Amino acid sequence: xxxxxxxxxxxxxxxxxxxxxxxxxxxxxxxxxxxxxxxxxxxxxxxxxxxxxxxxxxxxxxxxxxxxxxxxxxxxxxxxxxxxxxxxxxxxxxxxxxxxxxxxxxxxxxxxxx
Amino acid sequence: xxxxxxxxxxxxxxxxxxxxxxxxxxxxxxxxxxxxxxxxxxxxxxxxxxxxxxxxxxxxxxxxxxxxxxxxxxxxxxxxxxxxxxxxxxxxxxxxxxxxxxxxxxxx
Numbered sequence: 001x002x003x004x005x006x007x008x009x010x011x012x013x014x015x016x017x018x019x020x021x022x023x024x025x026x027x028x029x030x031x032x033x034x035x036x037x038x039x040x041x042x043x044x045x046x047x048x049x050x051x052x053x054x055x056x057x058x059x060x061x062x063x064x065x066x067x068x069x070x071x072x073x074x075x076x077x078x079x080x081x082x083x084x085x086x087x088x089x090x091x092x093x094x095x096x097x098x099x100x101x102x103x104x105x106x107x108x109x110x111x112x113x114x
Numbered sequence: 115x116x117x118x119x120x121x122x123x124x125x126x127x128x129x130x131x132x133x134x135x136x137x138x139x140x141x142x143x144x145x146x147x148x149x150x151x152x153x154x155x156x157x158x159x160x161x162x163x164x165x166x167x168x169x170x171x172x173x174x175x176x177x178x179x180x181x182x183x184x185x186x187x188x189x190x191x192x193x194x195x196x197x198x199x200x201x202x203x204x205x206x207x208x209x210x211x212x213x214x215x216x217x218x219x220x221x222x
Binding site (some may be wrong): 003004031040041042043044045048056091095101102103104105106107108 | 118120123157158160163200202208209211212213214
């Protein structure tokens with residue numbers, strides 16, 4: 001079992017450019033999460049999906065961030081346009097449905113915006 | 115507002131010494147508390163959760179509702195315990211709120 005897969009692992013872009021991150025959760029996990037982790041901080045939830053439905057996107061900056069999980073399996077997080085302050089690690093996690101099920105994290109994508 | 119506080123950014127101990135990583139929380143309801151760990155070059159993973167009331171890798175954590183704390187303890191630290199430790203609180207909606215983390219360094 002590969003666990004949660006994320007790509008790319010690293011991305012360097014110039015400000016104002018678009019960027020996309022991809023996540024494939026553990027097979028059978030209906031719940032998918034995107035977290036943002038700034039340097040020296042803990043992860044912060046951006047969006048949570050139950051199957052293909054975004055059930056909590058209150059922390060997603062919708063002016064520049066978007067996410068989709070069209071078939072209820074893999075997911076894409078996009079930033080357009082990127083800003084210097086978006087430099088961070090973007091983590092994807094998945095879990096079985098149900099309250100407080102264990103979340104399994106991917107390795108993350110480290111984004112650097114120059 | 116819900117919040118998790120880990121007051122120590124870095125905790126350094128020698129092998130065999132006791133370890134206590136502090137975690138305090140603020141939450142108006144009945145929280146679910148977790149400890150997650152990230153070893154060097156590995157992904158974030160669950161270490162233990164308070165409802166399990168179990169010891170993992172020699173670590174234990176007791177939820178103290180009176181002091182709103184969930185400190186992580188181990189009587190004898192090992193070098194392989196060196197890692198980043200995050201305390202997290204979960205609301206009923208599965209949203210995890212993480213603290214800022216404590217880096218544990220165990221010297222030989």
